[in-house]
Amino acid sequence: MGFFQKIIDGLKKTKQRIGFKLNELFKRGIFNDDFYDELEFILLSADIGEDTTIDIIETLRERMTEDNISDPKKANEYLKEVMLEILGDEHLELNPPTVITVVGVNGVGKTTTIGKLANIFIKKGKSVVVAAADTFRAAASEQLEVWADRAKVRIIKHEEGSDPAAVVFDALSSAKSRKTDVVLVDTAGRLHNKKNLMEELKKINRVVERECPNAQRINLIVLDATTGQNALSQVDVFNEAIDLDGIVLTKLDGTAKGGVVLAIKHDMDIPVYFVGVGEGIDDLMEFDAESYIEGII
Amino acid sequence: MAAFSNLTDRINHIFSKLKNRGALTELEIKQAMREVRVALLEADVNFSVAKEFISNVTEKAVGEEILKSLTPGQQVIKIVNEQLIELLGSTQSKLGVSPKLPTIIMMCGLQGAGKTTMCGKLAYYLQKQGKKVLLVADDIYRPAAIKQLEIVADKVKAGFFQMGQQNPTKIATNAVEFATKNGFDTVIIDTAGRLHINEELMDELKSIKKAVNVFETLLVVDSMTGQDAVTVAKSFDEALDITGVIMTKLDGDTRGGATLSIKAVTGKPIKFVGTGERPEDLEAFHPDRMASRILGMGDVLTLIERAQATFDEQEALKLAKKIKESTFDLNDFLQQFEQMGKMGDLNDLVGMIPGASKLTLGDKKIDEKQLKRNKAIIQSMTLEERSNPKLLNYSRRKRIAAGSGVQVSDVNKLIKQYEQTRDMMKRMTKSRRLLF
Ligand SMILES: Nc1nc2c(ncn2[C@@H]2O[C@H](COP(=O)(O)OP(=O)(O)O)[C@@H](O)[C@H]2O)c(=O)[nH]1
Numbered sequence: 001m002g003f004f005q006k007i008i009d010g011l012k013k014t015k016q017r018i019g020f021k022l023n024e025l026f027k028r029g030i031f032n033d034d035f036y037d038e039l040e041f042i043l044l045s046a047d048i049g050e051d052t053t054i055d056i057i058e059t060l061r062e063r064m065t066e067d068n069i070s071d072p073k074k075a076n077e078y079l080k081e082v083m084l085e086i087l088g089d090e091h092l093e094l095n096p097p098t099v100i101t102v103v104g105v106n107g108v109g110k111t112t113t114i115g116k117l118a119n120i121f122i123k124k125g126k127s128v129v130v131a132a133a134d135t136f137r138a139a140a141s142e143q144l145e146v147w148a149d150r151a152k153v154r155i156i157k158h159e160e161g162s163d164p165a166a167v168v169f170d171a172l173s174s175a176k177s178r179k180t181d182v183v184l185v186d187t188a189g190r191l192h193n194k195k196n197l198m199e200e201l202k203k204i205n206r207v208v209e210r211e212c213p214n215a216q217r218i219n220l221i222v223l224d225a226t227t228g229q230n231a232l233s234q235v236d237v238f239n240e241a242i243d244l245d246g247i248v249l250t251k252l253d254g255t256a257k258g259g260v261v262l263a264i265k266h267d268m269d270i271p272v273y274f275v276g277v278g279e280g281i282d283d284l285m286e287f288d289a290e291s292y293i294e295g296i297i
Numbered sequence: 298m299a300a301f302s303n304l305t306d307r308i309n310h311i312f313s314k315l316k317n318r319g320a321l322t323e324l325e326i327k328q329a330m331r332e333v334r335v336a337l338l339e340a341d342v343n344f345s346v347a348k349e350f351i352s353n354v355t356e357k358a359v360g361e362e363i364l365k366s367l368t369p370g371q372q373v374i375k376i377v378n379e380q381l382i383e384l385l386g387s388t389q390s391k392l393g394v395s396p397k398l399p400t401i402i403m404m405c406g407l408q409g410a411g412k413t414t415m416c417g418k419l420a421y422y423l424q425k426q427g428k429k430v431l432l433v434a435d436d437i438y439r440p441a442a443i444k445q446l447e448i449v450a451d452k453v454k455a456g457f458f459q460m461g462q463q464n465p466t467k468i469a470t471n472a473v474e475f476a477t478k479n480g481f482d483t484v485i486i487d488t489a490g491r492l493h494i495n496e497e498l499m500d501e502l503k504s505i506k507k508a509v510n511v512f513e514t515l516l517v518v519d520s521m522t523g524q525d526a527v528t529v530a531k532s533f534d535e536a537l538d539i540t541g542v543i544m545t546k547l548d549g550d551t552r553g554g555a556t557l558s559i560k561a562v563t564g565k566p567i568k569f570v571g572t573g574e575r576p577e578d579l580e581a582f583h584p585d586r587m588a589s590r591i592l593g594m595g596d597v598l599t600l601i602e603r604a605q606a607t608f609d610e611q612e613a614l615k616l617a618k619k620i621k622e623s624t625f626d627l628n629d630f631l632q633q634f635e636q637m638g639k640m641g642d643l644n645d646l647v648g649m650i651p652g653a654s655k656l657t658l659g660d661k662k663i664d665e666k667q668l669k670r671n672k673a674i675i676q677s678m679t680l681e682e683r684s685n686p687k688l689l690n691y692s693r694r695k696r697i698a699a700g701s702g703v704q705v706s707d708v709n710k711l712i713k714q715y716e717q718t719r720d721m722m723k724r725m726t727k728s729r730r731l732l733f
Pocket residue numbers: 104105106107108109110111112113189222250251252253254275276277278279283408409439490492
């Protein structure tokens with residue numbers, strides 16, 4: 001049998017295996033090496049990554065042995081607990097006036113997320129203005145404009161190619177004079193190894209600092225759930241440019257699990273605040289660690 | 298040279314504990330393969346693909362004679378690398394031309410993969426080959442997607458066709474008619490990003506494909522994709538029988554393991570890679586470069602090969618030892634210049650050293666003239682000065698400058714450069730992270 005055929009057959013099995021998932025595995029009630037191998041496979045397939053996976057498994061193994069666990073239900077709870085401890089349970093508390101800057105690499109869903117966030121805040125009775133500081137990508141501000149219309153919020157935009165920091169400055173001035181609660185800043189997607197683009201972010205950051213020293217500042221990075229281990233590097237580098245407070249994990253309506261957020265929380269202690277589950281304006285939810293873990297295992 | 302490589306280092310470490318006897322044994326290979334597995338998973342190669350790959354390579358490697366010139370670690374890496382390259386396929390960056398014009402290319406993929414940008418790049422590339430290209434806005438869902446493609450088309454001076462938010466199949470049919478009437482020989486259809494599990498939207502693509510005679514169906518994939526790449530690629534291929542794959546955003550620091558996963562499950566050729574946001578940032582797919590990237594070794598393998606072809610093995614070993622012991626002096630620096638000269642284009646070479654990528658060097662390019670001047674400067678030094686650069690005070694520098702026909706500032710620059718190189722090499726042998 002050729003290499004490719006074997007992989008394809010293996011995949012079919014994978015699907016079945018993920019289908020019956022861990023529950024079945026737990027039901028067997030035999031917690032031997034095979035069990036931990038299967039568990040490893042499931043965790044790695046969710047993009048949790050080698051290091052964090054090994055950590056989860058070791059911790060679980062230790063605790064199970066220590067407490068002499070053989071009851072499948074209990075074992076399942078133990079696993080969830082280990083994962084929950086990593087993810088934590090943090091929520092975003094708005095304390096207006098608030099400036100939220102949204103960053104991330106190209107195509108992850110920043111602009112869409114801004115539209116959805118604006119909608120959430122409006123529904124909570126806050127006033128919102130969005131700043132089209134992606135002046136780089138073709139038609140980016142037109143795209144944000146559509147979202148601003150949908151969420152019924154104001155938009156501040158300049159021409160394509162203009163200085164993003166100037167857009168932010170205008171948005172902040174407008175927010176100050178109208179006493180707007182929340183300013184949402186959309187930025188251009190940038191691969192995290194481009195130094196000058198990172199400088200641009202720092203500049204935006206300085207403008208916010210100078211213009212609104214007393215505002216609540218929240219810097220969110222958007223990660224695409226389809227992304228693998230590179231997300232770690234994305235968070236690392238953006239965090240260096242502007243301190244990140246949290247993550248928005250998008251595209252969870254696909255088949256990818258975005259498990260790399262466990263690795264990120266594990267290594268860098270940055271929590272997930274929201275998850276994107278579609279392209280509609282209501283398809284953004286507050287992150288719930290417990291149901292997220294249910295979805296993985 | 299292999300001292301630069303993280304994976305090679307780790308694997309060498311395994312072998313260093315064992316005594317060397319001619320052929321690789323199963324146990325040794327197994328231990329080395331564990332490291333390879335970690336490297337593959339870190340690179341986002343799909344778990345099942347990695348597993349299968351490793352069992353394949355293990356079979357191949359057992360019993361192989363260790364080449365005299367290589368350490369066992371290098372030998373294993375060489376086998377792994379060769380297998381990877383073979384699986385990744387060949388350099389096949391060609392787009393087919395339909396016997397019945399226009400040639401119709403349909404782009405498809407997940408949301409945010411980079412389809413629209415890629416349309417512009419392909420148009421630019423094909424136009425340079427004398428084609429007349431029409432870009433068709435068939436993403437009727439994403440806000441401002443049509444506008445984005447229009448701007449892209451404008452930028453590369455390609456034709457542009459849109460019918461607003463109408464039925465995508467109808468748009469495609471009309472676009473092809475328009476192309477035929479107006480002398481376009483190539484039509485590129487930009488479709489909306491969609492999830493592979495969205496049946497309705499997948500049917501839409503099938504319908505377009507049926508309605509017009511699509512010649513190339515290209516799957517566009519973000520090279521940062523993780524484990525799910527296999528599911529996505531398989532679904533698109535099953536639904537649409539794709540003709541090729543394009544990996545995007547390879548200008549980042551991504552290891553791109555998804556490329557191997559996708560190749561493994563679809564068997565379809567990787568046709569191009571996208572390496573930036575400008576229309577000209579489109580490159581041919583090179584399986585060898587991709588393999589090294591996946592293994593996290595930059596192009597270090599090519600470097601090893603070139604080095605082996607030109608470097609005297611003994612000299613190379615001596616140099617590596619010197620770097621490690623920090624006795625790398627100006628004599629070695631000179632020798633390095635000479636050997637580098639032999640190895641081919643310098644700028645090429647620097648690009649192959651992990652950690653010495655454009656990122657570390659900025660946009661500084663190595664200038665061949667400068668190189669000759671540097672050689673002359675060192676040659677004007679006494680042997681004593683060369684092995685103990687600390688001796689080089691002002692009066693000595695002045696003498697050297699006069700002797701080699703340059704300014705003292707040039708001599709200073711060279712010494713500075715030597716110090717930087719020495720420090721960089723020290724760092725490279727120490728740091729793991731520099732490798733990606
Ligand atoms: N399925 C799905 N698609 C999304 C989600 N969030 C964004 N997208 C899509 O991803 C693509 C890129 O989004 P965009 O907001 O333009 O990304 P940006 O470049 O980061 O601003 C668009 O086609 C969006 O509709 C999500 O949660 N689920």
